[in-house]
Amino acid sequence: MSNNDYPTDTQLVSRFQNGDLNALEQLIEKYKDKIYTSIFFLVKDKYLAEDIFQETFIRVIDTLRSGRYNEEGKVLPWIMRIAHNLSVDHFRRLKRAPFVSTDQNDMRDIFDVMGIYHNENAENQRVRQETYQTVSRLLEHLPASQREVLVLRHYGDMSFKEIARLTDCSINTALGRMRYGLLNLRKLMATHQIEL
Known part of the structure; x- marks a missing residue:
């Protein structure tokens, strides 16, 4: 099957809106790891x-069924905005700021919950898990604003314009947070002699 044989996000949304439940399953399957990980x-x-x-x-289903979806061609960033807003709403209710997970025990469970990497050999799985845990530990040392932009950009594939709108800052601020976040990660890797 060539890349042209796979339906686009827009086609999947249209199919779901026309009653094809399998189209929604395909959309969820396509993005579940990025969305779940960013929420986590x-x-x-x-x-x-x-x-x-x-x-x-x-929320995605309700919006699509009601015909209120208008993010033509930008399905993942739209879903990521919903997920981010629900996460922030949770912390607003608790009156505390969100933070990024770096608990190694929890990180080992993420991929089990998402149900991915089933065909991965043991060595690749170990390397992936160690890399993931290392990056998670490094992220813990970043300021929350830098960490948030890195997660939204990497896992959400969101543009800086979308990140800026979502985090209520200017595009230049979002770009700066990303830049400083990456610089700080590189410094941490050099300090701790970590290579990925």
Whole structure:
């Protein structure tokens, strides 16, 4: 099957709106790892992340069924905005700021919950897990604003314009946070002699 044989996000949305439930399943399958991981990084609790993940797709379904979807061609950033807003809303209710997870025990459970990497050999799985844990530990040392932009950009594939709008800052501020976040990660890697 060539890349042209796979339906686009816009086609999947249209199919779902026309009653094809399989189209929604394909869309969820395509993005579940990025969406769940970004939620998990923000809330640091796998059960809460699962709840917010489910609530995200309930909102997606409601919006699509009601015909209110108008983000033509930008499905993942739209879903990421919903997930981010639900995560932030949770912390607003608790009156505390979100933070990024770096608990190694929780990180080992993420991929089990998402159900990915089943065909990966043991060595690649170990390397991937160690790399993931190393990056997670490094992210812990970044300021929350830098960490948030890195997560949204990497896992959400969001543009800086979308990140700026979502985090209520200017595009230049979002770009600066990304730049300083990457610089700080590189410094941490050099300080601790870590190579990925």
